[in-house]
Amino acid sequence: MTFQQKTTELAVVGLGGVGGYFGFKLAQHYAASAAARVTFVARGATFAAVQARGLMLLSPEHPDAVAHPARVVETVAELGAVDLLLLCVKEYDLEALCRQLQTALPTGAVILPLMNGVDIYDRIRCPLPQAIVLPACVYVASHLHDVGVVEHRGNPGRIIVGQDPQHPGLDPRPLLRILTGAGINLEYQADAFPAIWIKFFFIASFGLVSARYNRSIGQVLEDPALRARAQSLMLEIQAIAQAKGIALPADLIEQTFQKAATFPYHTPTSLQLDVQSGKSRTELELFAGAILTYGESLGLSVSETRQIYQEIQALDIPGQQQAQAEQERP
Numbered sequence: 001m002t003f004q005q006k007t008t009e010l011a012v013v014g015l016g017g018v019g020g021y022f023g024f025k026l027a028q029h030y031a032a033s034a035a036a037r038v039t040f041v042a043r044g045a046t047f048a049a050v051q052a053r054g055l056m057l058l059s060p061e062h063p064d065a066v067a068h069p070a071r072v073v074e075t076v077a078e079l080g081a082v083d084l085l086l087l088c089v090k091e092y093d094l095e096a097l098c099r100q101l102q103t104a105l106p107t108g109a110v111i112l113p114l115m116n117g118v119d120i121y122d123r124i125r126c127p128l129p130q131a132i133v134l135p136a137c138v139y140v141a142s143h144l145h146d147v148g149v150v151e152h153r154g155n156p157g158r159i160i161v162g163q164d165p166q167h168p169g170l171d172p173r174p175l176l177r178i179l180t181g182a183g184i185n186l187e188y189q190a191d192a193f194p195a196i197w198i199k200f201f202f203i204a205s206f207g208l209v210s211a212r213y214n215r216s217i218g219q220v221l222e223d224p225a226l227r228a229r230a231q232s233l234m235l236e237i238q239a240i241a242q243a244k245g246i247a248l249p250a251d252l253i254e255q256t257f258q259k260a261a262t263f264p265y266h267t268p269t270s271l272q273l274d275v276q277s278g279k280s281r282t283e284l285e286l287f288a289g290a291i292l293t294y295g296e297s298l299g300l301s302v303s304e305t306r307q308i309y310q311e312i313q314a315l316d317i318p319g320q321q322q323a324q325a326e327q328e329r330p
């Protein structure tokens with residue numbers, strides 16, 4: 001008698017920079033395997049493009065640039081059974097997605113959010129109090145190139161993921177092996193919150209400065225004035241983390257500049273791309289807004305963050321007003 005291993009059901013919601021990169025790896029690796037079945041959840045033009053042509057990833061890691069998942073669906077309501085659900089959406093789409101998941105989350109599905117921000121776990125936990133949610137952060141320089149086409153540069157993407165503090169008896173490592181099995185660089189840290197704050201330290205400071213001046217990570221690093229602005233933001237985040245009892249390395253500022261230098265010179269941040277392309281919705285609140293809220297509630301000075309937040313809001317980007325008007329139109 002042959003032993004048949006259960007097929008792991010994987011679903012990826014959002015096929016932008018992050019979901020496109022990791023989703024591609026999963027779909028391509030498991031295309032001809034019974035170990036896992038990959039479903040993409042994509043909407044609008046992305047759904048149509050990926051359904052018709054597959055997902056394209058332009059990356060030195062993949063000479064064959066097209067991946068076809070087992071299924072593409074338009075909403076999480078169509079998912080059916082899922083073991084591991086990767087949420088790869090921007091912060092401003094998370095609330096609506098969680099509302100859909102309140103009625104559509106498959107029983108037993110483990111949620112893995114691949115997003116920036118220090119409060120993502122809480123923002124999923126709140127509307128989905130019973131769900132299993134793995135706190136995580138992600139490093140990858142990948143962005144939408146065209147509809148259904150994602151471009152990745154630089155180092156391989158990397159995920160740091162931990163245990164759900166509400167489900168301490170559940171060891172997610174056996175399930176996560178389905179990701180490492182597809183060649184995904186993943187590190188398990190039982191308590192992933194320090195790593196999430198370390199990532200926030202980097203992306204909030206570099207994200208805000210790169211968005212304000214439309215400068216890549218390399219350009220921020222090499223300009224003493226921009227470096228100094230990034231550092232002043234880091235100091236405010238450091239004071240917040242300290243007041244909240246989050247243990248961060250003493251030399252984190254230095255480590256963060258070193259980390260930034262590992263990205264190719266021209267790497268933009270996702271906030272820079274969104275702000276500078278005039279998008280009506282960005283993750284400005286996820287970075288600056290969060291620092292301001294924490295600072296104000298803890299009685300700490302966040303004047304540097306407030307200043308750059310206001311400067312970004314005041315930027316006159318062509319297309320921004322039109323995008324805003326379209327968004328507000330009934």
Ligand SMILES: NC(=O)C1=CN([C@@H]2O[C@H](COP(=O)(O)OP(=O)(O)OC[C@H]3O[C@@H](n4cnc5c(N)ncnc54)[C@H](OP(=O)(O)O)[C@@H]3O)[C@@H](O)[C@H]2O)C=CC1
Nearest residue numbers: 014015016017018041042043089093115116140141142270
């Ligand atoms: N890009 C990067 O290099 C990195 C990004 N991050 C973080 O990762 C998160 C994701 O960012 P990123 O991938 O760049 O974002 P993108 O904007 O590139 O992609 C998000 C995608 O999610 C889709 N989406 C949103 N809601 C739904 C839904 N309900 N159903 C289906 N699809 C949906 C959007 O669709 P539509 O196009 O229709 O709006 C969009 O294509 C963010 O928090 C970001 O800060 C972290 C590390 C690196």
Ligand SMILES: CC(C)(CO)C(=O)C(=O)O
Nearest residue numbers: 138139140141203269270
């Ligand atoms: C800087 C980078 C690409 C690192 O992962 C990032 O997180 C972002 O742009 O949101």
